Amino acid sequence: MDFDxxxxxxxxxxxxxxxxxxRCPPSAVRAVLENPELSFDRGLWAGLAQLGWLGTVIPxxxxxxxxxxxxxxxxxxxLGRAVAPVPFASTLYFFAEAxxxxxxxxxxxxxxxxxxxxxxxxxxxxxxGPGRPSSSPTTVVEAGRITGTKIPVxxxxxxxxAMVLAAAAGAPGLYLVxxxxxxxxxxxxxxxxxxRGIASxxxxxxxxxxxxxxxxxxxxxxxxxQRAAVLLAFEQIGGADRCLQMARDYxxxxxxxxxxxxxxxxxxxxxxDMYVRNELARSNAYCAAWALDTNAGExxxxxxxxxxxxxxxxxxxxxxxxxxxxGIGFTWEADPHLFFRRARQLSLVAGAPAVWGEQLAAALSSxxxxxxxxxxx
Amino acid sequence: xxxxxxxxxxxxxxxxxxxxxNNAPRYTxxxxxxxxxxxxxxxxxxxxxxxxxxxxxxxxxxWGGTGGTTIQQMxxxxxxxxxxxxxGFFGIGLGMCIPTLMRFAGIATQQRFAGPAxxxxxxxxxxxxxxxxxxxxxxxxxxxxxxxxxWLVNGQKVWTTGAHYSDYGLLLARTDASVPxxxxxxxxxxxxxxPGVEVRPIHQMSGGSDFNEVYLTDARVPDSQxxxxxxxxWKVALVTLMNERVEGGKDRGPATEQILALARSIPRGTxxxxxxxxxxxxxxxxxxxxxxxxxTRLRTLTALSRGQIPGPESSIGKLxxxxxxxxxxxxxxxxxxxxxxxxxxxxxAMGGSLHHDYLYAPGLRIAxxxxxxxxxxIAERVLGLPGDIRxxxxxxxxxxPTGR
Numbered sequence: 001m002d003f004d005x006x007x008x009x010x011x012x013x014x015x016x017x018x019x020x021x022x023r024c025p026p027s028a029v030r031a032v033l034e035n036p037e038l039s040f041d042r043g044l045w046a047g048l049a050q051l052g053w054l055g056t057v058i059p060x061x062x063x064x065x066x067x068x069x070x071x072x073x074x075x076x077x078x079l080g081r082a083v084a085p086v087p088f089a090s091t092l093y094f095f096a097e098a099x100x101x102x103x104x105x106x107x108x109x110x111x112x113x114x115x116x117x118x119x120x121x122x123x124x125x126x127x128x129g130p131g132r133p134s135s136s137p138t139t140v141v142e143a144g145r146i147t148g149t150k151i152p153v154x155x156x157x158x159x160x161x162a163m164v165l166a167a168a169a170g171a172p173g174l175y176l177v178x179x180x181x182x183x184x185x186x187x188x189x190x191x192x193x194x195x196r197g198i199a200s201x202x203x204x205x206x207x208x209x210x211x212x213x214x215x216x217x218x219x220x221x222x223x224x225x226q227r228a229a230v231l232l233a234f235e236q237i238g239g240a241d242r243c244l245q246m247a248r249d250y251x252x253x254x255x256x257x258x259x260x261x262x263x264x265x266x267x268x269x270x271x272x273d274m275y276v277r278n279e280l281a282r283s284n285a286y287c288a289a290w291a292l293d294t295n296a297g298e299x300x301x302x303x304x305x306x307x308x309x310x311x312x313x314x315x316x317x318x319x320x321x322x323x324x325x326x327g328i329g330f331t332w333e334a335d336p337h338l339f340f341r342r343a344r345q346l347s348l349v350a351g352a353p354a355v356w357g358e359q360l361a362a363a364l365s366s367x368x369x370x371x372x373x374x375x376x377x
Numbered sequence: 378x379x380x381x382x383x384x385x386x387x388x389x390x391x392x393x394x395x396x397x398x399n400n401a402p403r404y405t406x407x408x409x410x411x412x413x414x415x416x417x418x419x420x421x422x423x424x425x426x427x428x429x430x431x432x433x434x435x436x437x438x439x440w441g442g443t444g445g446t447t448i449q450q451m452x453x454x455x456x457x458x459x460x461x462x463x464x465g466f467f468g469i470g471l472g473m474c475i476p477t478l479m480r481f482a483g484i485a486t487q488q489r490f491a492g493p494a495x496x497x498x499x500x501x502x503x504x505x506x507x508x509x510x511x512x513x514x515x516x517x518x519x520x521x522x523x524x525x526x527x528w529l530v531n532g533q534k535v536w537t538t539g540a541h542y543s544d545y546g547l548l549l550a551r552t553d554a555s556v557p558x559x560x561x562x563x564x565x566x567x568x569x570x571x572p573g574v575e576v577r578p579i580h581q582m583s584g585g586s587d588f589n590e591v592y593l594t595d596a597r598v599p600d601s602q603x604x605x606x607x608x609x610x611w612k613v614a615l616v617t618l619m620n621e622r623v624e625g626g627k628d629r630g631p632a633t634e635q636i637l638a639l640a641r642s643i644p645r646g647t648x649x650x651x652x653x654x655x656x657x658x659x660x661x662x663x664x665x666x667x668x669x670x671x672x673t674r675l676r677t678l679t680a681l682s683r684g685q686i687p688g689p690e691s692s693i694g695k696l697x698x699x700x701x702x703x704x705x706x707x708x709x710x711x712x713x714x715x716x717x718x719x720x721x722x723x724x725x726a727m728g729g730s731l732h733h734d735y736l737y738a739p740g741l742r743i744a745x746x747x748x749x750x751x752x753x754x755i756a757e758r759v760l761g762l763p764g765d766i767r768x769x770x771x772x773x774x775x776x777x778p779t780g781r
Contacts, residue, residue, distance in 0.1 A: 001379060001380065001381065001382060001383065001386060001448055001675070001679075002378060002379045002679055003378065003380070003672060003675040003676045003678070003679040004378065004676060004679045004680070004683075005378065006378070009378075070378050244760075248760050248761070248762065251762065252761075252762065252763075259763075259766070260763060262756075262762040262763060263762065263763040263764075263765070263766065265749070265752075265753070265765065268752065268753065268756035268757075268760075268762050269749070269752040269753075269756065271755075271756055271760055271762065272751075272752035272753075272755040272756045272759075272760070273752070275693070275755050275759060275760060276693045276696060276697060276755070279669070279673055279693050280665070280666060280669030280670070280673070280693070280697065281669070283668070283669045283670075283671075283672035283673040283675075283676060284665060284668055284669050284672060286378060286672060286676070287380055287668070287672050289378055290378045290379060290380045291380070293378070294381075296380075296381075298380075304661070305664065305665045305668055305669075308661060308662065308665050309665045309669055312662075312665075354658060356661075357657065357658040357661035357662070358654065358657055358658070358661075360661040360664065360665075361657035361658070361660050361661050362657075364633060364637065364660065364661075364664060365637055365641075365651060
């Protein structure tokens with residue numbers, strides 16, 4: 001048993017941190033947030049491709065590095081810490097994972113090498129309106145042509161190809177749709193987190209090819225979401241950790257009544273609360289990383305636990321970071337709102353926490369009773 | 378990262394399981410059995426483990442352990458927890474007092490006490506807290522005065538867990554009131570049968586009496602029982618308390634399976650409490666907290682087994698466990714509606730243990746460092762924030778205002 005990153009993984013992570021400190025400072029995030037014409041940081045995206053990160057878990061035969069998921073988790077934590085404005089999650093955690101899980105050999109050979117080279121941005125389109133994605137979507141596929149509207153789709157404005165949840169003959173499934181077709185209309189939308197773009201995608205008889213067995217759609221969507229939840233949890237932990245760091249540094253710098261605010265218990269205890277939530281999230285996420293890497297039977301429960309704990313930790317850290325900064329924290333020019341926005345983006349993009357809470361409760365209540373007897377004193 | 382046993386670990390686990398299956402069932406006892414009965418069974422179980430080398434797996438062989446790894450220790454503890462065997466009586470001695478002796482006592486003293494403690498023959502307590510020294514432990518005012526070739530001890534200790542069945546204790550006493558409080562303390566070990574030591578049980582709001590008041594009146598302690606230098610008692614106490622942090626932080630209260638069974642059994646509307654969406658969200662969060670604590674402990678063990686000093690993450694354990702227990706028991710009792718009033722083993726949920734935990738949880742948030750002290754520790758030692766402003770800094774202990 002071993003409950004930590006290995007030395008090699010830690011080195012990879014430290015390298016990632018240094019690279020992102022250099023290439024993705026808050027000003028780079030702000031550049032995307034403040035410019036409606038910019039949907040992501042192209043230079044950074046190209047840099048990630050050069051480092052090989054876009055192919056971290058893509059098999060070598062498809063041009064990737066063929067590394068494990070724990071390595072990808074280590075990178076994800078650093079991208080979250082940097083609030084990186086790139087379509088990494090859409091392309092890798094959702095699109096590539098769906099391909100790896102259910103793509104035909106031809107589909108994998110067509111798309112995976114392009115992803116690894118940074119030539120292809122993917123997106124995952126399941127939502128059609130308020131509430132959870134329905135098991136009977138109004139987007140339909142008939143004779144290989146897709147019709148309907150998906151809203152919102154993260155990175156839908158910049159992706160080359162989408163993985164779309166649609167029904168064919170009443171059965172939901174995932175479909176690959178190339179977005180350059182004239183029968184596809186995309187409309188960029190203003191997002192709560194402007195450093196991560198969203199759009200609506202409307203299909204009017206566009207060509208669509210199925211992914212996986214027909215009718216396996218919802219099960220496949222659940223499996224993709226489980227895997228994405230683990231990776232997103234690491235981005236959330238990275239962000240939460242950075243918020244704690246920022247708040248702590250500010251609390252040491254800022255003096256009132258002749259003392260640093262970090263010497264008041266009301267502030268110290270709030271920072272301690274942030275630390276506690278972050279550690280609970282990290283511990284749950286480590287288990288989930290292991291389950292993802294080994295396809296362990298624990299994955300559904302571990303992924304839901306990691307997502308709940310990490311959403312809680314980042315949401316709390318982001319809002320308290322603003323509060324500890326006081327008035328300055330509420331200004332546009334200060335950085336805390338970048339994290340506040342991203343915390344929300346990450347907690348919604350793979351389904352809201354309450355959905356995962358329900359899934360976790362369902363998984364726990366259907367688990368076979370364990371052999372645990374009453375404990376000693 | 379690997380949450381599965383390595384091949385060697387799974388061989389070890391199988392060995393432990395077989396041994397436990399052959400031995401543990403003879404030593405199970407209900408949590409609600411009288412203390413004297415539990416203690417008798419606990420001693421017998423401890424002796425049985427010691428004979429087989431399982432009493433403290435990670436201790437060196439010279440001390441009666443097997444020189445095992447911290448992971449092996451954890452595997453044993455995990456497997457042991459599957460049986461209702463009592464283990465709590467020895468935690469303070471083996472987890473805190475004996476390690477302190479190993480660090481500060483002479484070799485003869487170490488050899489004298491390690492074995493009997495390991496075999497459950499002798500039990501230890503820590504005589505630390507006082508009526509005027511709880512969170513501010515360094516304000517201890519129990520005095521030890523050098524007189525006629527020994528230390529003459531007078532004062533009062535309180536919240537001393539297990540003093541009523543303990544054979545020995547670690548004693549923190551003030552040997553110099555003319556210097557600032559942290560520098561005038563000295564640590565001793567003391568035989569609880571020493572004339573002048575009087576133990577009075579405290580009746581807790583939860584009904585039991587785990588804690589005691591201990592009065593020391595002209596109790597004589599030879600200098601050979603001193604641990605560390607005169608005036609260095611605070612440093613010794615910190616070693617004891619650090620071990621407490623590693624020992625503590627275990628999950629408390631009903632297991633997930635028990636919570637599920639209970640929620641299934643209580644009707645709500647046309648279904649059960651378990652079907653209630655609001656309850657399900659809480660259930661999920663309790664699980665996440667419990668697993669978070671468990672994995673945090675395992676991360677600490679990983680650091681230990683790599684020969685590293687455990688990170689500060691272990692300090693969150695008791696803080697989270699105590700608050701979680703309070704929230705969970707409150708909610709589970711409330712689910713019963715009026716029936717939740719019944720604290721009668723014949724009718725109450727989980728044979729009354731839920732109500733016991735409910736009444737015990739407030740104490741758990743105070744014992745071994747209050748929520749506030751633990752948050753201070755995290756803020757100061759982990760996050761590097763400034764310590765509280767101290768009005769007593771640099772002032773001789775005898776000149777401090779006491780408010781009494």
